[in-house]
Amino acid sequence: MSPLSFPAVSFELVFFLIFAAGAVATGVAMVLQSNPVRSALFLVLNLFCVAVLYLLLNAWFLATVQVLVYAGAIMVLFLFVIMLLNLGAPDRTVDRLKPQQPIAVLAGLVLALIIGGIVLSPLRTPVVTENEGIGTVESVGKNLYDPAQPWLFPFEATSILLLIAVIGSVVLAKRRLD
Amino acid sequence: MEPMQPVQQAAAGVARTAVIAVPAVPLSWYLILSAVLFVIGVTGVLIKRNPIIIFMSIELMLNAVNVSFIAFARYLGDVGGQMFAIFVMAVAAAEVAVGLGILISIFRSRENINVDEINLMQG
Numbered sequence: 312m313s314p315l316s317f318p319a320v321s322f323e324l325v326f327f328l329i330f331a332a333g334a335v336a337t338g339v340a341m342v343l344q345s346n347p348v349r350s351a352l353f354l355v356l357n358l359f360c361v362a363v364l365y366l367l368l369n370a371w372f373l374a375t376v377q378v379l380v381y382a383g384a385i386m387v388l389f390l391f392v393i394m395l396l397n398l399g400a401p402d403r404t405v406d407r408l409k410p411q412q413p414i415a416v417l418a419g420l421v422l423a424l425i426i427g428g429i430v431l432s433p434l435r436t437p438v439v440t441e442n443e444g445i446g447t448v449e450s451v452g453k454n455l456y457d458p459a460q461p462w463l464f465p466f467e468a469t470s471i472l473l474l475i476a477v478i479g480s481v482v483l484a485k486r487r488l489d
Numbered sequence: 490m491e492p493m494q495p496v497q498q499a500a501a502g503v504a505r506t507a508v509i510a511v512p513a514v515p516l517s518w519y520l521i522l523s524a525v526l527f528v529i530g531v532t533g534v535l536i537k538r539n540p541i542i543i544f545m546s547i548e549l550m551l552n553a554v555n556v557s558f559i560a561f562a563r564y565l566g567d568v569g570g571q572m573f574a575i576f577v578m579a580v581a582a583a584e585v586a587v588g589l590g591i592l593i594s595i596f597r598s599r600e601n602i603n604v605d606e607i608n609l610m611q612g
Binding site: 318319321322323324327331334335338339341342347350351354357358361364365367368369370372373376377380381384385388389392393395396411412415416418419420422423426427430431445446450451454455462465466469472473475476477479480481482483484486 | 512513514515517518519520521522524525526527528529530531532533535536537539541542544545546548549552555556559560562563566567568571572574575576578579580581582583584585586587589590591592593594596602
């Protein structure tokens with residue numbers, strides 16, 4: 312099937328279109344907001360839309376983790392820091408990087424063209440194999456902790472990474488920058 | 490697709506049924522969505538000067554990559570994509586913790602954290 316031919320209308324397609332549009336709209340709103348608190352709340356909406364897309368892709372466990380970890384923990388951390396640093400009010404200092412903005416948008420569009428070209432080029436692997444049930448907690452756990460698969464070592468490395476992040480952020484928050 | 494019998498499921502361990510079917514949503518649509526979200530994130534990083542919004546744009550980019558990983562996992566029937574998405578989420582959490590720690594540390598000494606004002610590394 313060619314990339315842009317319209318598939319038959321189905322329940323799944325309608326949901327995809329609604330939540331893909333929601334994700335893009337909230338993403339744009341997040342970038343365009345000048346108030347960081349509203350920006351953060353738009354990002355929460357965006358993460359929820361993406362979680363629904365994960366459900367459509369049969370990644371049930373990851374959809375749950377997305378809501379719990381991203382929309383829950385990470386965004387609470389963001390909002391906490393925004394309010395701690397009292398950044399809720401819009402910024403009124405002089406923006407010295409104003410002339411950079413049109414160039415930045417242009418650079419984004421060029422990147423969009425490049426990625427679009429890659430996405431629309433034909434895929435060499437056939438994409439018709441469906442493997443139901445790879446997104447369940449059982450399947451994710453079995454694959455993640457299976458020594459025969461390559462995911463166990465990265466998982467352990469992730470635990471060290473998180474430990475380093477915890478220690479690093481405590482040290483950073485305790486010490487004054489000179 | 491026919492629902493699997495419990496006996497069959499127990500035998501297979503993980504429900505594994507490979508069928509040839511035309512997907513309801515083409516893979517390339519998910520990839521296009523992922524590309525659009527990624528570009529929004531890049532533009533946000535480039536045009537914003539509040540480091541917190543820059544961090545949130547980075548989160549948006551990481552999420553865009555996760556969308557493609559999980560779409561590939563579904564359409565190629567491979568768990569690898571979902572495993573990668575888990576690691577991306579863990580790295581994102583670590584990155585946010587350290588990044589916000591740095592921001593608080595800068596804010597204590599500067600009272601102004603806009604990225605065009607920060608030149609500590611210039612000596």
